[in-house]
Amino acid sequence: MAKYHHGNLRQEVLDCAIEMITESGVEGLSLRKVAKELGVSHAAPGHHFKSKADLLAVIVRESYDLLTSTMLEEVAQHPDANGTQRLRMMGRTCMRWAVSNKARFSVMTNPDVSRFTEDAVRAALSEFVGVVAEAIGEAKEEGFYPQASVAVLLVYAIGAANGIATVLTDDLMSAALGVDVGEEAFDQLANLIVDTRDDTAG
Amino acid sequence: MAKYHHGNLRQEVLDCAIEMITESGVEGLSLRKVAKELGVSHAAPGHHFKSKADLLAVIVRESYDLLTSTMLEEVAQHPDANGTQRLRMMGRTCMRWAVSNKARFSVMTNPDVSRFTEDAVRAALSEFVGVVAEAIGEAKEEGFYPQASVAVLLVYAIGAANGIATVLTDDLMSAALGVDVGEEAFDQLANLIVDTRDDTAG
DNA sequence: GCATATATCTTGGCAGTGTCAAGATTGGGG
DNA sequence: CCCCAATCTTGACACTGCCAAGATATATGC
Numbered sequence: 001m002a003k004y005h006h007g008n009l010r011q012e013v014l015d016c017a018i019e020m021i022t023e024s025g026v027e028g029l030s031l032r033k034v035a036k037e038l039g040v041s042h043a044a045p046g047h048h049f050k051s052k053a054d055l056l057a058v059i060v061r062e063s064y065d066l067l068t069s070t071m072l073e074e075v076a077q078h079p080d081a082n083g084t085q086r087l088r089m090m091g092r093t094c095m096r097w098a099v100s101n102k103a104r105f106s107v108m109t110n111p112d113v114s115r116f117t118e119d120a121v122r123a124a125l126s127e128f129v130g131v132v133a134e135a136i137g138e139a140k141e142e143g144f145y146p147q148a149s150v151a152v153l154l155v156y157a158i159g160a161a162n163g164i165a166t167v168l169t170d171d172l173m174s175a176a177l178g179v180d181v182g183e184e185a186f187d188q189l190a191n192l193i194v195d196t197r198d199d200t201a202g
Numbered sequence: 203m204a205k206y207h208h209g210n211l212r213q214e215v216l217d218c219a220i221e222m223i224t225e226s227g228v229e230g231l232s233l234r235k236v237a238k239e240l241g242v243s244h245a246a247p248g249h250h251f252k253s254k255a256d257l258l259a260v261i262v263r264e265s266y267d268l269l270t271s272t273m274l275e276e277v278a279q280h281p282d283a284n285g286t287q288r289l290r291m292m293g294r295t296c297m298r299w300a301v302s303n304k305a306r307f308s309v310m311t312n313p314d315v316s317r318f319t320e321d322a323v324r325a326a327l328s329e330f331v332g333v334v335a336e337a338i339g340e341a342k343e344e345g346f347y348p349q350a351s352v353a354v355l356l357v358y359a360i361g362a363a364n365g366i367a368t369v370l371t372d373d374l375m376s377a378a379l380g381v382d383v384g385e386e387a388f389d390q391l392a393n394l395i396v397d398t399r400d401d402t403a404g
Numbered sequence: 405g406c407a408t409a410t411a412t413c414t415t416g417g418c419a420g421t422g423t424c425a426a427g428a429t430t431g432g433g434g
Numbered sequence: 435c436c437c438c439a440a441t442c443t444t445g446a447c448a449c450t451g452c453c454a455a456g457a458t459a460t461a462t463g464c
Binding site for chain 1 (some may be wrong): 204211226227228229231309311312313314316317319323324328332349350351353354355356357358360361362363364365366367368370371372373374375377378379380381387390391393394395397398399
């Protein structure tokens with residue numbers, strides 16, 4: 001009935017999964033629904049992903065790679081920025097990326113996904129962390145928050161950007177806070193995370 | 203077989219659910235497993251909660267109430283603190299509470315839960331937000347971050363504390379950051395969120 | 405060109421899940 | 435004492451992820 005050899009089923013499963021998550025959340029994702037949507041038998045996706053958790057892990061890995069490269073592109077466009085300014089740019093880009101990639105971001109921050117994840121995800125995550133850590137190191141040499149260690153600053157910077165993005169993308173939270181995110185809000189928030197009093201805001 | 207009229211089944215279901223989430227995450231929670239664990243028929247929990255999502259919503263509501271009152275208790279122990287210091291205390295208490303209530307916190311921050319939630323959750327959340335907003339208002343009168351509006355500061359403060367707590371409770375993240383959370387880390391992180399340069403650190 | 409080998413997909417089935425309907429049991433108030 | 439409302443059981447349904455066995459299509463070797 002359904003024709004064999006879909007061609008690039010693996011990629012289509014990934015795309016369809018993200019679309020489905022966009023509409024109804026990670027919980028609303030079903031491999032069987034994806035299969036039906038793509039006109040393929042219910043077990044076909046299972047041949048490309050070891051399990052549903054594996055599919056989600058692949059999405060998380062890809063998403064971290066995407067986020068990291070998005071940040072690096074932004075940074076590359078401002079070659080004469082110092083470390084503190086770069087750090088602020090990264091925070092802004094990270095929040096903006098999360099808001100315009102809600103589905104991916106919700107999978108990344110889903111506490112359940114990190115439970116069954118694998119080395120590929122760990123690698124992508126640690127590359128992301130490394131990029132931020134480098135900027136923090138340079139910023140610190142410029143006098144950024146001298147009272148705190150690099151390790152604590154890492155937790156602070158990544159946690160703050162991550163959490164603010166979460167708040168902005170969560171319907172319930174953003175409703176409770178009564179905030180509409182304008183484009184200028186990203187700048188203000190990035191300026192709050194990376195304080196602007198020490199240097200000219202970039 | 204299983205005896206009728208368990209007595210306080212509703213509460214036991216809540217407790218057992220949290221225990222189960224502690225061990226295997228929200229995804230590992232199963233109403234049927236809970237029922238079996240409590241020696242009760244598989245549909246019994248359904249008579250106390252309209253759905254699984256409803257059970258999770260109840261947990262979220264309770265958890266926000268718990269977090270709010272924990273923060274208020276801490277604040278009440280320091281009656282002579284100013285707004286900025288109170289805000290810092292709240293951040294510290296919030297992060298500490300999240301780390302010692304990982305299961306509850308993981309449900310609160312689960313993006314899927316906020317999808318099907320109800321008015322009771324909204325009320326508990328908005329009370330939590332209100333408490334923080336009040337401290338921010340007072341802090342602002344004391345000169346706290348005058349360049350930002352109260353609305354933006356709300357997103358910043360709640361988002362940052364929330365996100366840092368998430369990072370600290372997420373095994374994958376905290377492993378990537380290579381951080382062990384000592385007791386003094388909470389102070390340092392709270393001092394970073396609510397900058398200490400304007401007043402004496404509380 | 406053809407047979408074989410490998411990758412890809414289908415079919416069928418299993419155990420587990422949440423949810424509903426209908427009936428059984430219990431305890432308390434009239 | 436009896437009935438009623440609350441509570442729980444039983445049985446069923448549709449859905450889920452996953453696995454094994456077989457079918458099909460593409461690629462490879464000769």
